[in-house]
Amino acid sequence: MDTPLCDTTPLIHSPKISETLGVNAYLKLETTHPSHSFKYRGITLFAQRAVQTHGASVHLIAASGGNAGLAAACAANALHLLCTVYLPTGAAQSTIDILRRQGARVQVVGRFYAEALQAAQAHVAREDNAVMVPAYDHETLWEGHGSMVSEIASQLPNNTKPDAIFCSVGGGGLLGGLIHGCAKVGWDDVPLIALETIGSNCFYHSLSLNAPRFNSTAQVLPPHVTLTIDASLSLPLAHFHQFTSRASGSLGASQPSAQVLQMALSRSGGIVSASVPDELSMHALAQFAVELACSTTLTPAYAPSLFRKLMPPPNSPGTKRTVVFVVCGGFKISLAEAAEYGALVAQDKAQGGAWGVLIDDGSTLEVEK
Amino acid sequence: MALPSEPLWSETPLIRSGKLSKSLDASVYLKLETFQPTQSFKYRGISLFVQRAREAHGPNIHLVIASSGNAGLATAYIAKVLQLKCSVYLPEGATPSTIEVLREMDAEVVVGGRVYVEALQAVKAAAEQDPNMVMVPSYDHEIIWEGHSSLVREISTQLPTKPDAIFCSVGGGGLIGGIITGCKQVGWDDVPIIALETIGSNCFFHSIALNGSGYNSSITKILPPNVEAVYDAENDVTLAHFNKFTSKASGSLGASEPSVKVLKMALERAGGVRCASVPDEMSMQALTSFADDHKVLIELAGSTTLTPACNKSLFDKLVPNKTTEKRTVVFVLCGGFKISLDEALEFRKMAEEDVAKGGSWGVLLDDGTTLSVEKHA
Secondary structure (H helix, E strand, O other), X not given: OOOOOOOOOOEEEOHHHHHHHOOEEEEEEHHHOOOOEOHHHHHHHHHHHHHHHHOOOOXXXXXXXXXXXXXXXXXXXXXXXXXXXXXXXXOOHHHHHHHHHOOOEEEEOXXXXXXXXXXXXXXXXXXXXXXXXXXXXXXXXHHHHOHHHHHHHHHOHHHOOOOEEEEEOOOOHHHHHHHHHHHHOOOOOOOEEEEXXXXXXXXXXXXXXXXXXXXXXOOOOOOOEEEEEEOOOOEEEEEEOOOOOOOHHHHOOOOOXXXXXXXXXXXXXXXXXXXXXXXXXHHHHHXXXXXXXXXXXXXXXXXXXXXXXXOOOOOOOOOOOEEEXXXXXXXXXXXXXXXXXXXXXXXXXXXXXXXXXXXXOOOEEEEEO | OOOOXXXXXXXXXXXXXXXXXHHXXXXXXXXXXXXXXXXXXXXXXXXXXXXXXXXXXXXXOEEEEEOOOHHHHHHHHHHHHOOOEEEEEEOOOOOHHHHHHHHHOOOEEEEOOOOHHHHHHHHHHHXXXXXXXXXXXXXXXXXXXXXXXXXXXXXXXXXXXXXXXXXXXXXXXXXXXXXXXXXXXXXXXXXXXXXXXXXXXXXXXXXXXXXXXXXXXXXXOOOOOOEEEEEEOOOOEEEEEEOOOOOOOHHHHOOOOOOHHHHHHHHHOOOOEEEEEEOHHHHHHHHHHHHHHHOOOOOHHHHHHHHHHHOHHHHHHHOOOOOOOOEEEEEEEOEOOOOOHHHHHHHHHHHXXXXXXXXXXXXXXXXXXXXXXXXXX
């Protein structure tokens, strides 16, 4: 019963971005899933396997105020399963409504996410049929998300292998999927470029702590971020105790999946990481209306100097390179929010100067506003 | 350069809308043509036409098209893909952003003529002078409808059942021509098609009414100001000819008169074509609700298609609930590049101001009546 529940999503060629960057730029649009984001892939696969293991009366439990919760609710809906999503108090009514519309039960409990997660875990402990749906740190999720890469491989014209794939990173679920999917189609050597926002960039900092990267000796971390070691993999990770980015609603993971970090460090195509200020992401959003987490992926598309810095040098001069931006999607955007971001960016630009983008060699790239 | 022999357009997603299915008590599917390479369904028919022209006449052809935007963009893009010269003739009033979008696609842009029809005349005049020039039709050609018809074939493989109705917008009739053609191909000639337009840019609505058993087919014809009835003797149909548009959607939907052949196909098909014309503000509201719910920005021409989806009384009037079974409907979202966040916000403001005035919206129905739809947020 592993026939995928997901439909293939569009891979569109963007003439505008291609022109700006001097490459063949493609966008993998994950917004058309029933839950508006790529998370539907891995989570439906997880749910399907849960049914195989536990039967049709399995009860999916999720602790998430966002896209993972919605993906779980949509998956449950598609498979006619029970689903309960735990959210902390203060969760937006619109989020509660959208979950209920999918038929999920919603439990609002706890002051913040960690407490909602505890309540969810308690539920799983006391109910036999209940199974916790992981948000990002599970092999089945990466396997499911990875189907995106097989699609890209068949959708790119003339069996082109991309010169790079861009994505956002929260906890690392999407990245895990891309690494998994690339390995499957013989693209282990394709560079992956992971974008985050400053103030919600646990992956960037975690990466920097691992030798031979720039922060592996000094281990200097921003306020509210501490070093932690993943025992099973002996990997240093950056743990965030507080987020200062507007994108943290979707990108805000306290620490990345250690296994994904490990996979990223060991793959042949490598991993490039950069963190952009919120305003640069909002600037990208104004050009391409998606969630702030998602527009973060597109910042290099709207800042050519950043793109050039992140891309590996071209193999042969003269050949046009091909890049894919994974537009991860997400339901946390509305016209009103887009307008708000537009105003914030305009204000920020009026102040003049440049945006400082943290690059994974420890330097900061100044991107002219 | 090796000529591609397969279709160059993209298969687009057909998604089921949970939100709309619930509010309409139906199974509501959306065909998202905004994911074509040039963001509208026009790329289907136009890329097919150009591919055939290239096969027939070689690589030195110079494509020319009269367009208000989306057809021009589709032509410019296929020209780039096949490495052909392209000129787009736009009527006066074309926005700087439209001109820029076309120039970025390396098309030559010529602005002239008060309305589309005059730009078309300029194209014909130019083509007469230059043997290399090939006129690309915007909407009125069999090959265009053949290309567009592919979207129905896709729907028939994507949808588990035969729909109870297919909704679309109408400008000159290219899209509906394609849908009618496609329906015939897949055995859906009896599936009702529901054509939406905005009041003030609704030449198809008025044309249908003037013919056969339409409400305006008697000797005394009642037409709005700036619209006149024109009889086409060769095809024995009467068309409504618009001299002026009063709708904001006319930037994309504004055809002076519909394609005669498409009008005939619509009048003759088994499933019929139902028509409705909505006020601009209803379409603006549909645009912004759709953006918030589905995270996709569409043009005003496209959101017009969705007005019944946002207003159950209108939907039930157009797709009567005949059996106890849930109705399955498809909204073909035509796409289009003429929308931005700023414009969407402006439209939202206008719709809100209109709703604040209270009262109801008057939707023109094809039986000559006006349906009062209560304004709601």
